[in-house]
Amino acid sequence: MGLPAMFDWNSVIREVVIGATKSDGGTRAVSYRIGGGTTLPFLEKTPKPPLIAFELCDSPQYWSPIITNYCGDVVNSPAEWAKTAGSAYGADIIRLYLTSTRQRNYSDFEAVKRTVELVLDATGLPLIIEGSNEPKIDSEVFLKCGEAGQGERLLLGTAEASRYRSIAAAALAYNHSLIAQSPIDINLAKQLNILLKEIGVPQDHIVIDPYTGTLGYGFEYSYSAMERIRFSALKGDTDLAMPMICSAVDSLSVKEVRDAEPGTRDTMAVAWEFYTGIAAAAAGAEIICVRHPDSIGKLKEAFRSLAHSKVPTGGD
Amino acid sequence: MALKALDIYKILPKKNCKECGDPTCLTFAMKLAAGKADVDLCPYLDDNAKSVLGATTRPPIRRLKIGIGERSFTVGEEFVLYRHDKTFNNPPGIMLRVSDTQSRDEIASVAARVRDETFTRVGTGLMFNGITIINSSKSPQVFAKAVETVENTADLPLVLVAETTDALAAALVHCGTYRPIIHAATRSNYREMCALAKQHGCLLVVRAPDLDDLAILAKDCAAEGVQDLLLDPAPQSLNDFIVRSTAIRQLAITRTVPDLGYPVYLDAARNALRDAYLALGIVKYASVIICDPLSPEATKASLTLRQNIYTDPQKPIQMNPGIYRIGSPAKDAPVLLTVNFSLTFFTLEGYLESSRIPCFMFIIDTEGLSVLTAVASGKFSETLVRDAIKKFGLENEVSHRTLIIPGYAAPLSGRIEETTGWKVMVGPRDAADIGEFLHEEWKQ
Ligand code: B12
Ligand code: SF4
Numbered sequence: 001m002g003l004p005a006m007f008d009w010n011s012v013i014r015e016v017v018i019g020a021t022k023s024d025g026g027t028r029a030v031s032y033r034i035g036g037g038t039t040l041p042f043l044e045k046t047p048k049p050p051l052i053a054f055e056l057c058d059s060p061q062y063w064s065p066i067i068t069n070y071c072g073d074v075v076n077s078p079a080e081w082a083k084t085a086g087s088a089y090g091a092d093i094i095r096l097y098l099t100s101t102r103q104r105n106y107s108d109f110e111a112v113k114r115t116v117e118l119v120l121d122a123t124g125l126p127l128i129i130e131g132s133n134e135p136k137i138d139s140e141v142f143l144k145c146g147e148a149g150q151g152e153r154l155l156l157g158t159a160e161a162s163r164y165r166s167i168a169a170a171a172l173a174y175n176h177s178l179i180a181q182s183p184i185d186i187n188l189a190k191q192l193n194i195l196l197k198e199i200g201v202p203q204d205h206i207v208i209d210p211y212t213g214t215l216g217y218g219f220e221y222s223y224s225a226m227e228r229i230r231f232s233a234l235k236g237d238t239d240l241a242m243p244m245i246c247s248a249v250d251s252l253s254v255k256e257v258r259d260a261e262p263g264t265r266d267t268m269a270v271a272w273e274f275y276t277g278i279a280a281a282a283a284g285a286e287i288i289c290v291r292h293p294d295s296i297g298k299l300k301e302a303f304r305s306l307a308h309s310k311v312p313t314g315g316d
Numbered sequence: 317m318a319l320k321a322l323d324i325y326k327i328l329p330k331k332n333c334k335e336c337g338d339p340t341c342l343t344f345a346m347k348l349a350a351g352k353a354d355v356d357l358c359p360y361l362d363d364n365a366k367s368v369l370g371a372t373t374r375p376p377i378r379r380l381k382i383g384i385g386e387r388s389f390t391v392g393e394e395f396v397l398y399r400h401d402k403t404f405n406n407p408p409g410i411m412l413r414v415s416d417t418q419s420r421d422e423i424a425s426v427a428a429r430v431r432d433e434t435f436t437r438v439g440t441g442l443m444f445n446g447i448t449i450i451n452s453s454k455s456p457q458v459f460a461k462a463v464e465t466v467e468n469t470a471d472l473p474l475v476l477v478a479e480t481t482d483a484l485a486a487a488l489v490h491c492g493t494y495r496p497i498i499h500a501a502t503r504s505n506y507r508e509m510c511a512l513a514k515q516h517g518c519l520l521v522v523r524a525p526d527l528d529d530l531a532i533l534a535k536d537c538a539a540e541g542v543q544d545l546l547l548d549p550a551p552q553s554l555n556d557f558i559v560r561s562t563a564i565r566q567l568a569i570t571r572t573v574p575d576l577g578y579p580v581y582l583d584a585a586r587n588a589l590r591d592a593y594l595a596l597g598i599v600k601y602a603s604v605i606i607c608d609p610l611s612p613e614a615t616k617a618s619l620t621l622r623q624n625i626y627t628d629p630q631k632p633i634q635m636n637p638g639i640y641r642i643g644s645p646a647k648d649a650p651v652l653l654t655v656n657f658s659l660t661f662f663t664l665e666g667y668l669e670s671s672r673i674p675c676f677m678f679i680i681d682t683e684g685l686s687v688l689t690a691v692a693s694g695k696f697s698e699t700l701v702r703d704a705i706k707k708f709g710l711e712n713e714v715s716h717r718t719l720i721i722p723g724y725a726a727p728l729s730g731r732i733e734e735t736t737g738w739k740v741m742v743g744p745r746d747a748a749d750i751g752e753f754l755h756e757e758w759k760q
Contacts, residue, residue, distance in 0.1 A: 006566045042558045183692075215617060216437060217659070220624040223599070224400040231398065255663065256616050258748070264613060271591070271613035275621050278595040282558065302592035305554040 009234035013037040014204050014241050016177055018093065019126025020153040028152060029124025032092070034207075034286045035243040039234065041284050042306055049303035050281045052296050053128055053289040054091035055247065056081045058115050059100040064252035066269050067291050078115055079122035086123045089293040090300060094119065095128040095157075095247075101141055102133050109140045116148035128155040128179070128287075131167065138166035146170035155179060155207060161192050168201050179245060181209035184221045186228045186240070193239045206242045207287070214248035215276045216256065222246075223283050230284035246285035248276040252292075270294045278302055321349040327369060329360040376569045377577050380519060380544050382409060382446070382604070383473025384494050389445055391603035392579040397565055403628035408598060409445035410618070411475050411606045413585050415452040416462035423449075423462055424469045426609055431470035435619055438633060438658045442619040446473035448606040449487070454479070456486035463487040475499060475521075475606055481508045492516035497604065499581070500548055501537055503529065510540035521581045523548040525556075527563055531575040538575075546581040546604060554592055557582065558600050565601045579603030591618070598622045632684035633658040639708050640665075643674030647715040650675045650758045652743065652750070653701065654722055655682040655690050664747045671751030673758070676713065680704045687724045698728060698735040705736055720758075 015035040020026025032051055037044060060068045060075040067075075074081045078096060085091040096119055098112060116129060127149065132141040143166075145156060157179035159167045164180070171178045180196060182188035189208055196206060210225045212218075226244055233241035251257065251272040260268040273295040277288040281303065290296060325345035336357040338344040347353035348369065355361060355369045379393035391406045412430055414423045427447050434441040447466050451459040459478060466474065467490050474496040478484050484498050493516070500523035501509035513520040520542050524530040527549065534545055547564060551557035561580050567573040582602040584593030590607055591614050597605040598621050610618065627633065635656045642665065654664050656679050668675060680700055682690035690696035701719075705711065717738045721729060723745030733740045744753050 006563060040562065042555055043562060047555060215624065216620040219621075220627045220629050223625065224398070224629045227398055228400055255666075255748075256620070260613070267611065267613045268616070271611075271617035274591060275595050275617040278592055279599045279621060279625075282596060282599050298591070302554060302589060305589055305592065306558065306596075308553045308555050 007039060007234075009039055011038075011234050011236045011238070011241060013230070013233055013243055014238075016204055016207055016243055017153055018128075018155050018177065020151060024153070026152040027120070027124075028126050030092075031126060031153065037230075037234075037243075037284075041230070041282055047307045048286075049300075049307035050285060051092040051287045052090075052277075052299055052303075053093035053095040053245075053247075053287050054085040054089055054293070054296060055095045055097060055249075055289050055291045056085060057097040057099040059102070062097075062099040062102060064269075064291065066252055066257070066265055070266055071293065079118040082119045082125075083122040085293070086125045090296045091125065093128060093155075093287065094123055094125050095130065095289055097130040098132065098141065098145075101131070101137060106132070106134070106137060109137075109144050112141055112144040113148045116145055120149060120152060126155070127152065128157060130157045135163050135166075138163060139169070142167045142170035143173070146174035146176055149176065150174045153177065157181070158209060159192065159196065161188065161195065164192065164196060165199065168196060168199055171205060172200060177205040177207060179207050179209045180242075181211055184211045184213065184218065184225045186210075186225055186232065189225075189229060190232075190237070190239045193242070197239070203238070203242065208240070208242045208244045209247065210244060212246045212248040212276065212280060212285075214250040214254055215272055215279075217250055217254055219248070219276060219279070223279060226280065226283035226285060243286040244284055245287040245289065246277070246280040247289035248273065248280070249289075249291075251276060266292065266294065270298065274298050274302075281306065321346045324348050324369060327361075327365045328358065331360060333360075335359055375577075376571055376574075377565075377579060378543070378545070379406075380546070380579055380603075382495060382497060382519060385471055387445070387472050388495070389473065394565070394601070395569055397562070397569065399625065400629055403630070404626050406603070407622050407626040408582075408603050408605050409473065410594070410622070411446040411448040411473070411604060412444055412609045413448040413450060413606050414462065414466070415450045416455075416459045417452045418462075420461075420465050423465045427466045427469035427472065429609065430472055433615075435616055437620060437623060437662075439662050440623065442623060444615075444619075446475065448475040448477060451476075451478035451480075451483045451487075454483070456480070456483040459483045460486040460490060463490045467491055473497075475604065477606075481505065481512055484509075484512055488512065488516045488518065492518065495519065497521060497546065497581075499523070501533065503533060506533060506537055507540065510537050510542045513542045513544075514540075519544040519546060521546045521548050523550055525550040525552075527560060527567075527573075527576065530564075531573050534578060535575040545578045547576065547578050548581040548583070551582075554589065554596055557593065558596060561597075561601045582606070590614075594618050595621060599625055634684040635661045635679055637679045637681040637704060637708070639710065639713055640677040640679060641674075642668045642677060643672070645674040645676050647713070649673075649714070650720055650754060651678050651710065651714060651718065652676065652720045653678045653680065653725075655680060655685060655687055655696065657682065657684050657686045657690075660686050664750070667747045667750050671754055673751070673754050675754070678704070678708070678710060678719070687722045691725055691728070696725060696728065698731040701732050702736045705738070 013035040019028040019031035058078040082094045129145045154176040158181045212222045269292045273290045328341040332340045336344045375393045377392045377394045430444045477499040497519045499521040522533045549560035568577040582597040582605045584607040682695045720741045720743045726742045729740045
């Protein structure tokens with residue numbers, strides 16, 4: 001006998017497509033449809049495993065030495081690194097941070113375009129691109145990214161309440177999706193989505209980033225922010241009914257990881273990313289971003305078991 | 317469904333005799349409705365009234381105390397599915413596992429580890445909670461020996477896992493009075509298991525993969541007189557666990573199936589997925605988790621996750637504002653200003669201690685917000701600093717008039733100088749750099 005129905009949700013998390021294969025006008029080897037959930041994470045009849053995005057950058061001086069040491073020479077070529085992330089590390093998605101644009105007075109926007117094109121050529125995986133950190137150059141940077149990835153259904157990041165117009169413009173012009181980030185607060189997440197709606201970004205082109213404070217440094221808030229967003233979405237708030245992405249970027253710089261014995265720094269980094277990622281998935285995140293290659297296999301194995309449903313889950 | 321105070325009052329004897337400790341039956345009813353009193357306090361209730369009231373006034377998930385003495389811990393007494401509704405109360409006990417086929421030294425060393433190992437975060441010592449002993453040998457004598465070895469090493473809460481009551485009976489000779497957990501009662505053995513649990517006063521795990529069977533089995537055990545139960549839904553995958561554990565929690569807190577109103581037991585010992593089981597057990601309602609001894613890295617990550625999830629997200633852990641001393645600072649020692657968020661305080665304190673420079677930490681009341689968060693929300697302001705200097709008499713503590721502020725508070729430095737009349741030095745953003753900063757910049 002199955003379990004009794006436990007909840008009376010009436011809504012669905014909207015689906016967002018990431019990446020476009022040949023049949024959809026792109027060149028990706030795979031594309032993903034995330035979202036679609038109708039109840040709490042993993043209680044679906046056929047739950048989907050979360051996707052794992054490997055984060056890399058085009059100027060490794062801004063990256064944690066734990067990672068650059070571990071990955072070796074590939075870090076000097078974003079294209080090679082992206083290729084390795086797919087073939088050797090086992091990532092589902094590549095998240096490229098254009099850290100090169102953080103140099104003072106950056107203006108080589110053609111290079112942005114070239115980098116994105118090279119990475120797209122090097123890997124068949126769908127791409128998330130993190131543009132600049134500097135509002136003044138947002139517009140150029142995002143337009144170049146959008147243009148370089150035309151037809152590929154990129155996920156562009158990151159829109160915030162104080163700066164979302166440039167990225168939205170690029171997403172709209174080239175039919176990409178975007179990441180909407182707010183600092184760990186359900187109301188701010190909703191407000192930003194409304195702003196994006198008002199300037200015409202279709203709701204099935206938005207992925208919510210509720211901001212993930214890593215384990216021990218804000219995760220207690222992020223976890224509940226994610227749960228509340230999922231809960232409100234299922235209860236019918238369409239302005240929050242988007243899939244979520246989780247990136248605990250501070251994992252590699254917290255005290256426990258930084259001060260770990262040199263011989264255990266990698267395993268400590270992986271433990272921090274893994275525990276954060278699993279818990280975030282349980283709270284509703286559907287894309288989990290990591291920076292340590294060893295986190296990928298470990299998370300994948302867990303997600304397989306998490307999405308493996310044998311018991312009936314309610315309703316009958 | 318919880319009864320209202322008036323409904324409860326109708327069932328009470330209405331003698332107003334005060335024997336329950338309350339002035340009237342009505343005030344007692346109000347306490348019962350709020351879950352703040354025990355029905356047994358009224359001596360005049362008949363059995364029928366007791367069972368009606370008992371089922372609706374006790375916490376929806378039974379509170380259990382595991383072990384005795386200093387390291388005993390409490391689980392259960394949870395009320396919500398979502399921690400943002402009303403915080404989770406009792407963090408799960410993590411019980412490291414040994415097998416009775418291991419050598420005596422190996423067993424003793426795991427027990428000693430659980431006894432001694434502490435990982436301090438935010439001023440709190442985080443520890444594993446106890447030891448699980450598995451009867452892999454199938455021999456009662458060998459099992460009893462292993463339990464004896466653990467008992468000789470440490471006074472810790474225990475879980476005894478064996479397939480036969482003979483083995484458990486042999487082991488309980490060594491620890492029966494210390495409130496261990498025994499695993500597990502099934503449909504075929506529950507009477508014997510209940511007899512054993514009653515004889516030794518242990519807590520009993522009931523095990524069944526089907527929730528209907530689990531509820532019936534729990535009810536049967538309770539009818540045998542054993543109420544200190546835990547539920548093992550025997551998950552075959554992480555998905556099974558999350559589905560069954562969520563169902564148990566939901567059905568219990570809504571009192572839809574009161575027979576599922578017991579804490580959940582999770583075996584996370586499986587090698588490859590151990591970390592995943594442990595992490596999910598922590599976030600998804602497990603109360604006792606058994607697992608193989610963890611690496612130092614998994615230890616820190618899992619204990620931190622448990623601390624995070626069992627912290628009330630509405631109330632950040634705070635320090636009292638005021639002046640704190642690192643070492644024995646003289647009057648010319650530096651003053652470092654920071655916020656009263658515990659995590660910030662302990663992070664900075666740790667780095668200051670390792671710098672070996674005696675100094676003052678000056679803690680202002682940002683209502684528990686971290687530096688960046690307080691600056692971003694306007695809670696960290698120059699007037700707050702000025703008022704704190706007055707309130708805590710900082711002028712009398714030191715002979716100089718210089719404040720070192722956090723790097724992230726740099727935008728406020730000018731205004732703090734103007735408002736307080738103190739000179740402001742902007743420190744590094746990252747507390748890890750504070751030692752170097754003081755050595756180089758602090759020359760009074
Ligand atoms: C958890 C968190 C929250 C929690 C609150 C946690 C808390 N108790 O403070 C919640 C969810 C409530 C929250 C709310 C908000 N948050 Co917030 N939050 C965070 C998060 C993820 C972690 C903060 C944290 O715990 N840090 C750890 C502590 C230890 O750091 P710390 O106090 O700064 O201390 C360090 C240093 O400053 C230094 N230090 C400390 N003291 C001293 C003293 C001296 C002398 C020196 C030299 C150094 C030093 O040492 C420490 C270690 O290096 C950060 C992101 C991040 N990575 O920082 C965002 C963040 C701080 N939040 C942000 C914002 C905007 C907000 C809100 C204003 C959003 C809003 N509009 O509602 C609110 C404000 C709060 C309010 N009630 O109004 C922004 C700030 C943007 C900015 N750069 O100004 C951040 C950076 C996130 C982001 N990128 O958008 N937040
Ligand atoms: S002991 Fe029972 S009868 Fe007496 S006042 Fe209390 S509730 Fe009423």
